[in-house]
Amino acid sequence: MTSAVQSSSPTLRDRTSDLLARSGLLIALLLLFLALALFAPNFLTSRNLLNVLRAVAFNGIIACGMTFMIIAGDIDVSVGSAVAWASALLGVLAIQHGWPLGLAVIFVLVQGALIHAGAGYIRVRWAVPAFVVTLALFMALRGAARLITNAFPITPFPDSFNFWGGGYIFGIIPVPVVIMLAVFVLFHFISVRTVYGRSVYAVGGNEESARLSGISVWRTRITTFALLGFLSAFSGIILSSRIMSGSSNIAVGLEFDVIAAVIIGGTSLAGGEGTIFGTFLGVLFIGLLSNGMVLMGINPFAQEVIRGLIILVAVLISVARTRK
Amino acid sequence: MTVVLQASHLMKQYPGVKALDDVDFSLNSGEVRALLGKNGAGKSTLVKILSGAVTPDQGSIAVDGREVTIKSPQDSFAQGISTVYQEMSLVPGLTVAENILLGRWPLSKRFGVSFIARKEIVQQAAEALSQLEVDIDLNQLASRLNVAQQQLVEIAKAISFDPRVMILDEPSSALPSEEVDTLHRVVRRLAEQGRAIIYVTHRLQEIPKVADSVTVLRDGRTIGTIPVQEATPERITQMMIGSDWKRTEWQRDAELGPVRLSVRNLNSKGLLRDVSLELRGGEVLGLAGLLGSGRTELLRAIFGLDPIDSGEILVDGTPQLKPNPISMKATGIGLTPEDRKKQGLVLVFPVEDNLTLASLHRVSSMGVLNPGKEKVLAETMVDNLAIKTARLDVKTRTLSGGNQQKVVIGNWLNTLPQVLMMDEPTRGIDIQAKEQIFALVRDLARQGLAVLFVSSEIEEVLDVADRILVMNQGRITHSRQHDEVDLEQLMALVMEEYTE
Numbered sequence: 001m002t003s004a005v006q007s008s009s010p011t012l013r014d015r016t017s018d019l020l021a022r023s024g025l026l027i028a029l030l031l032l033f034l035a036l037a038l039f040a041p042n043f044l045t046s047r048n049l050l051n052v053l054r055a056v057a058f059n060g061i062i063a064c065g066m067t068f069m070i071i072a073g074d075i076d077v078s079v080g081s082a083v084a085w086a087s088a089l090l091g092v093l094a095i096q097h098g099w100p101l102g103l104a105v106i107f108v109l110v111q112g113a114l115i116h117a118g119a120g121y122i123r124v125r126w127a128v129p130a131f132v133v134t135l136a137l138f139m140a141l142r143g144a145a146r147l148i149t150n151a152f153p154i155t156p157f158p159d160s161f162n163f164w165g166g167g168y169i170f171g172i173i174p175v176p177v178v179i180m181l182a183v184f185v186l187f188h189f190i191s192v193r194t195v196y197g198r199s200v201y202a203v204g205g206n207e208e209s210a211r212l213s214g215i216s217v218w219r220t221r222i223t224t225f226a227l228l229g230f231l232s233a234f235s236g237i238i239l240s241s242r243i244m245s246g247s248s249n250i251a252v253g254l255e256f257d258v259i260a261a262v263i264i265g266g267t268s269l270a271g272g273e274g275t276i277f278g279t280f281l282g283v284l285f286i287g288l289l290s291n292g293m294v295l296m297g298i299n300p301f302a303q304e305v306i307r308g309l310i311i312l313v314a315v316l317i318s319v320a321r322t323r324k
Numbered sequence: 325m326t327v328v329l330q331a332s333h334l335m336k337q338y339p340g341v342k343a344l345d346d347v348d349f350s351l352n353s354g355e356v357r358a359l360l361g362k363n364g365a366g367k368s369t370l371v372k373i374l375s376g377a378v379t380p381d382q383g384s385i386a387v388d389g390r391e392v393t394i395k396s397p398q399d400s401f402a403q404g405i406s407t408v409y410q411e412m413s414l415v416p417g418l419t420v421a422e423n424i425l426l427g428r429w430p431l432s433k434r435f436g437v438s439f440i441a442r443k444e445i446v447q448q449a450a451e452a453l454s455q456l457e458v459d460i461d462l463n464q465l466a467s468r469l470n471v472a473q474q475q476l477v478e479i480a481k482a483i484s485f486d487p488r489v490m491i492l493d494e495p496s497s498a499l500p501s502e503e504v505d506t507l508h509r510v511v512r513r514l515a516e517q518g519r520a521i522i523y524v525t526h527r528l529q530e531i532p533k534v535a536d537s538v539t540v541l542r543d544g545r546t547i548g549t550i551p552v553q554e555a556t557p558e559r560i561t562q563m564m565i566g567s568d569w570k571r572t573e574w575q576r577d578a579e580l581g582p583v584r585l586s587v588r589n590l591n592s593k594g595l596l597r598d599v600s601l602e603l604r605g606g607e608v609l610g611l612a613g614l615l616g617s618g619r620t621e622l623l624r625a626i627f628g629l630d631p632i633d634s635g636e637i638l639v640d641g642t643p644q645l646k647p648n649p650i651s652m653k654a655t656g657i658g659l660t661p662e663d664r665k666k667q668g669l670v671l672v673f674p675v676e677d678n679l680t681l682a683s684l685h686r687v688s689s690m691g692v693l694n695p696g697k698e699k700v701l702a703e704t705m706v707d708n709l710a711i712k713t714a715r716l717d718v719k720t721r722t723l724s725g726g727n728q729q730k731v732v733i734g735n736w737l738n739t740l741p742q743v744l745m746m747d748e749p750t751r752g753i754d755i756q757a758k759e760q761i762f763a764l765v766r767d768l769a770r771q772g773l774a775v776l777f778v779s780s781e782i783e784e785v786l787d788v789a790d791r792i793l794v795m796n797q798g799r800i801t802h803s804r805q806h807d808e809v810d811l812e813q814l815m816a817l818v819m820e821e822y823t824e
């Protein structure tokens with residue numbers, strides 16, 4: 001019997017190998033970069049570019065978890081509120097109640113994972129759409145954050161805490177950027193090389209087939225929720241370190257920037273398809289766009305309109321691609 | 325007899341494969357043409373081009389001698405062509421009746437507003453279904469139908485168009501024998517009315533019953549068209565495969581081992597009644613029965629997919645208190661489900677990932693996958709089951725139907741099961757690959773694998789099984805060794821009227 005596989009072309013296991021699909025985004029990113037380099041004053045300076053990276057780091061960290069969520073066929077609109085809740089809680093515990101900072105940080109991370117795991121449990125136990133569960137969280141967490149802080153920022157954290165959000169490595173690379181890159185690398189690895197990562201794709205691609213193949217749909221979904229909750233809390237802590245206060249008013253609307261980045265990055269809203277690398281490009285794209293518009297002095301309200309339109313175009317491209 | 329449909333020089337290239345390579349095809353009115361070929365030969369591609377679902381790279385199509393452009397299913401309908409595709413495409417959220425008349429719902433006007441005329445829909449749909457002499461609740465949601473019922477509804481839908489040319493892509497692969505007989509009658513009747521019919525199938529024994537002539541494709545080329553009188557199984561297989569082909573002989577020489585799976589007094593919502601069975605290592609046990617006799621339900625109940633009301637399931641003597649796919653897989657039990665698209669595959673996955681979907685534990689350590697091991701597992705199955713795919717990393721949905729089916733089987737064979745339950749495992753698989761798969765299964769049985777399989781092709785059950793259980797209305801009514809019955813007797817047992 002002849003082998004039915006022609007092994008001429010390399011079979012890259014790596015899902016990032018889907019270059020064709022992503023080259024469109026890469027080209028768009030390069031064009032945007034070029035345009036900004038030409039037209040936006042002070043764009044092409046290492047300080048500005050590193051600032052862009054630092055600005056996207058907080059979203060980027062969360063976008064990794066959101067990518068898994070959307071690949072699994074779910075969506076989470078509560079991450080902005082989760083960030084604010086984490087920040088407020090950290091301030092209340094570490095400053096008002098005088099907990100040791102390290103302990104407060106660990107507590108905030110753990111509760112972030114647990115609250116989201118709870119939402120995930122509700123999602124699978126009663127087959128409630130993730131959108132609905134996280135919409136409830138979106139409202140409740142923001143409210144809770146304001147409740148415990150009376151909507152005032154809580155200060156002061158010890159100066160040393162500023163390192164995580166505002167510090168530099170080698171005196172030039174912002175710490176959040178390094179953290180973000182580490183998270184991206186880790187999540188890329190999880191997505192292509194772990195049983196859990198493969199299960200996320202399977203559950204999003206066809207839940208019934210995954211279940212019948214003996215993959216635990218519950219465990220996969222709840223883990224995905226918990227990871228995203230953890231990352232949101234993590235991002236909230238770094239953001240608190242950056243602004244040096246526990247605040248309930250930060251990260252308003254962050255969820256939509258994150259979701260937009262994931263979708264621009266080529267992750268299918270239908271589930272089952274998407275890559276962490278694509279999300280990385282999507283995060284950069286949105287970051288560059290925002291930065292460029294600020295540098296060019298575009299009216300802030302007009303900026304929102306432009307961003308909205310560009311996201312729409314990106315979604316249309318993504319839909320057209322999945323149709324093919 | 326006049327030529328109704330003529331396709332010339334059709335070409336269709338996909339990345340890595342020429343699905344059709346300069347194919348000519350012509351069809352007369354009143355003719356039933358069987359279209360044959362191995363899995364991936366290009367049958368469905370030809371069908372999809374004629375029905376407008378796929379546009380050819382080159383070639384032309386003429387209807388009644390006039391050249392036409394068929395760029396969409398609408399164009400094809402407009403030429404009087406209606407098609408039943410190999411992959412089911414009912415809208416799950418609509419009722420059976422709504423599906424049959426999809427896009428053509430009769431309206432009624434009241435107060436100047438158009439309403440959907442529900443009564444008329446049901447009436448017209450009932451007419452279409454009655455030709456097939458089956459009993460399916462028209463107000464039931466399509467999502468609740470099993471594969472055979474879905475297939476019948478699809479056929480009824482195609483008939484309801486009152487087509488001049490009807491194309492049926494493997495209509496019988498999901499149907500039990502008695503429904504197939506009805507289908508043959510319907511097809512013959514339509515042909516007598518002067519309609520032309522293309523009938524794709526892998527079941528050679530139905531050709532003399534239904535077809536006037538046979539066209540064979542191989543690797544995207546037409547090998548030839550012959551009248552049915554000349555279409556002996558030997559000749560057809562020779563045309564399909566290219567060389568003389570000898571059936572792979574297998575022996576039923578497996579020694580029976582200890583009891584692996586036993587089911588005691590299983591009851592479930594009237595679908596299963598007091599079912600008991602024992603399955604030993606090395607044994608191949610076939611389940612025969614009519615549509616709705618409870619065969620699929622039995623496999624699903626054992627695998628923990630549907631709740632049971634009472635009864636016991638034991639694996640290697642250990643009772644399984646709350647069976648579910650995860651726990652059953654851990655005890656060495658597997659199930660290849662009947663509906664490959666909905667239950668068996670993640671269609672957006674590369675072929676390789678679907679071949680290891682159920683055996684991730686075998687290709688990983690501490691949760692980290694080993695790509696090398698994965699590749700070995702996938703490649704072995706591609707060879708053993710002769711899966712035709714350009715590469716391991718192409719999306720599974722681009723494979724031909726039969727090759728997708730092989731992936732479902734490969735996925736479970738890769739788990740190294742002790743007991744493998746297979747629900748219509750050979751649906752859509754060509755004769756050569758079928759023999760290969762059964763030889764493989766027999767080989768595994770010799771090494772101790774126990775198999776419990778369902779097939780609506782009763783000849784196949786008789787051919788392959790060591791022992792046959794007949795199911796009727798949720799009960800096991802007979803048990804026979806394979807050499808105790810012949811086909812006719814087995815048919816009689818299956819069809820037996822059963823009353824409480």
Ligand SMILES: Nc1ncnc2c1ncn2[C@@H]1O[C@H](COP(=O)(O)OP(=O)(O)OP(=O)(O)O)[C@@H](O)[C@H]1O
Pocket residue numbers: 338339341342343361362363364365366367368369370410712713721722723724725726727752754
């Ligand atoms: N959308 C697609 N993209 C890539 N390749 C495709 C696509 N559709 C079909 N093919 C390839 O074209 C070839 C012919 O497929 P086709 O579905 O026509 O086979 P078939 O004769 O119907 O087989 P089967 O008996 O298994 O149904 C196969 O090799 C298949 O992999």
Ligand SMILES: [Mg+2]
Pocket residue numbers: 367368369410493724725726
């Ligand atoms: Mg086909």
